[in-house]
Amino acid sequence: xxxxxxxxLFLLMLLACIIMAAVLIRLRNxxxxxxxxxxxxxxxxxxxxxxxxxxAVTLYVPNDLDGSLLAVERSIAxxxxxxxxxxxxxxxxxxxxxxxxxxxxxxxxxxxxxxxFLPVPKSPGQAADAGQMAVVDLNGALxxxxxxGIEPETLTLxxxxxxxxxxxxxVSQVHFLVDGQPRDxxxxxxxxxxxxxxxxxxxEPNPVETSQ
Amino acid sequence: MRWTEAALAVVLAGATSPxxxxxxxxxxTSAQTAPQPPVPSPAQSPAQSTPMPSVPAPVPPRIQPAFxxxxxxxxxxxxxxxxxxxxxxxxxVTLGLTTRLxxxxxxxxxxxxxxxxSDANLVPLNRAETANHAKAAACLVIHATATGSxxxxxxxxxxPANPGGLQPWxxxxxxxxxxxxxxxxxxxxALAHAQVPVTLGRASxxxxxxxxxxxxxxxxxxxxxxxxxxxxxxxxxxxxKEVVDALAAALxxxxxDWKQ
Numbered sequence: 001x002x003x004x005x006x007x008x009l010f011l012l013m014l015l016a017c018i019i020m021a022a023v024l025i026r027l028r029n030x031x032x033x034x035x036x037x038x039x040x041x042x043x044x045x046x047x048x049x050x051x052x053x054x055x056a057v058t059l060y061v062p063n064d065l066d067g068s069l070l071a072v073e074r075s076i077a078x079x080x081x082x083x084x085x086x087x088x089x090x091x092x093x094x095x096x097x098x099x100x101x102x103x104x105x106x107x108x109x110x111x112x113x114x115x116x117f118l119p120v121p122k123s124p125g126q127a128a129d130a131g132q133m134a135v136v137d138l139n140g141a142l143x144x145x146x147x148x149g150i151e152p153e154t155l156t157l158x159x160x161x162x163x164x165x166x167x168x169x170x171v172s173q174v175h176f177l178v179d180g181q182p183r184d185x186x187x188x189x190x191x192x193x194x195x196x197x198x199x200x201x202x203x204e205p206n207p208v209e210t211s212q
Numbered sequence: 213m214r215w216t217e218a219a220l221a222v223v224l225a226g227a228t229s230p231x232x233x234x235x236x237x238x239x240x241t242s243a244q245t246a247p248q249p250p251v252p253s254p255a256q257s258p259a260q261s262t263p264m265p266s267v268p269a270p271v272p273p274r275i276q277p278a279f280x281x282x283x284x285x286x287x288x289x290x291x292x293x294x295x296x297x298x299x300x301x302x303x304x305v306t307l308g309l310t311t312r313l314x315x316x317x318x319x320x321x322x323x324x325x326x327x328x329x330s331d332a333n334l335v336p337l338n339r340a341e342t343a344n345h346a347k348a349a350a351c352l353v354i355h356a357t358a359t360g361s362x363x364x365x366x367x368x369x370x371x372p373a374n375p376g377g378l379q380p381w382x383x384x385x386x387x388x389x390x391x392x393x394x395x396x397x398x399x400x401x402a403l404a405h406a407q408v409p410v411t412l413g414r415a416s417x418x419x420x421x422x423x424x425x426x427x428x429x430x431x432x433x434x435x436x437x438x439x440x441x442x443x444x445x446x447x448x449x450x451x452x453k454e455v456v457d458a459l460a461a462a463l464x465x466x467x468x469d470w471k472q
Contacts (some may be wrong), residue, residue, distance in 0.1 A: 185391075
């Protein structure tokens with residue numbers, strides 16, 4: 001049999017539950033309002049980079065026929081953040097691979113997940129700054145679209161290294177991942193297990209093409 | 213064993229690999245055609261000769277290393293390599309080229325070891341073991357691709373190191389980079405003589421960095437037609453023969469140059 005005391009206790013607990021639910025809903029609404037206000041006040045994203053003033057950059061586009069890297073001048077709006085800058089640069093490079101009449105054709109127009117920077121430790125006795133290592137996380141779709149062969153794969157890696165080093169001179173080493181994971185080769189040939197020196201991509205002086 | 217773990221192993225540059233005690237199942241040797249090193253005269257047994265303690269024993273002639281070439285047909289088995297025109301797979305083209313080059317070299321009296329003679333799965337470590345065990349005078353890693361034009365010649369991107377002494381397995385090629393560049397120049401010259409366009413470069417491609425021999429990766433690409441040349445596919449038998457003949461001529465010339 002339910003006593004009166006039990007009934008009162010049950011009603012009090014029910015009332016407490018209702019009050020707690022009301023408080024939680026109110027807190028959630030406040031948090032949502034705060035996030036929306038922060039998003040509205042945030043700087044424009046990378047995708048909206050056109051609002052940033054354009055800057056002249058140099059992309060190194062390979063030529064499969066003679067194994068060279070051709071310097072191409074572009075004017076690109078780069079974000080302030082260096083990681084985002086590197087990503088925008090490399091996306092522009094891959095877009096150049098994809099363009100009509102490309103000398104290094106690729107079937108995808110984008111393929112960079114992220115670019116991370118790590119400080120390179122100084123070797124003993126080294127006075128100067130050792131620079132930064134860029135860890136380039138390639139998209140799996142890019143690796144799948146990469147033409148297989150020593151030359152085409154090596155040229156893709158060299159183009160990435162040369163473009164990074166030319167526009168972000170502090171980059172002294174480059175390491176590649178595919179979808180966030182280490183991988184043996186890019187498409188069956190070029191070794192991705194090692195860290196490359198940016199100086200290995202030493203494009204020969206050649207005529208600079210300018211395009212917008 | 214993962215490939216990267218092999219870095220812990222150490223080889224004596226110009227000598228053998230630490231794992232070469234296990235013979236390669238896929239390795240084939242053309243021993244019957246390989247020139248044999250000079251064999252010292254057999255020592256006479258005491259029963260057949262009169263001891264002459266006052267006369268110094270005859271010095272056996274110095275044994276010269278044989279001129280042996282290792283041919284590595286890239287890919288194989290489940291690793292088909294690049295997909296070429298007309299549903300061709302790179303592994304089949306490299307095997308065909310290697311077989312043809314082996315026959316041409318043998319006809320010139322050059323000893324050949326191949327890393328594979330069939331559609332076998334081989335990891336880079338196995339290929340390097342075979343080549344390093346042979347103490348070869350030249351190692352050619354044969355590839356094919358659908359892009360570019362002519363023949364692409366690649367040597368290791370490792371910085372040259374002094375030969376001799378212990379070399380890490382992962383960078384065994386460093387002691388041979390200078391010789392590899394000379395071999396590459398020899399092949400470049402022969403291909404130019406055959407009017408085949410050549411692209412030279414440095415690359416990091418397995419197993420070249422692990423080879424303790426002068427090593428060049430030879431990548432056959434289609435021949436793009438131009439003003440004076442006609443377009444040819446990598447499967448073109450006449451085109452392949454021109455390249456094979458040029459490679460054989462280069463290796464024949466290397467026979468007299470490789471010890472310098």
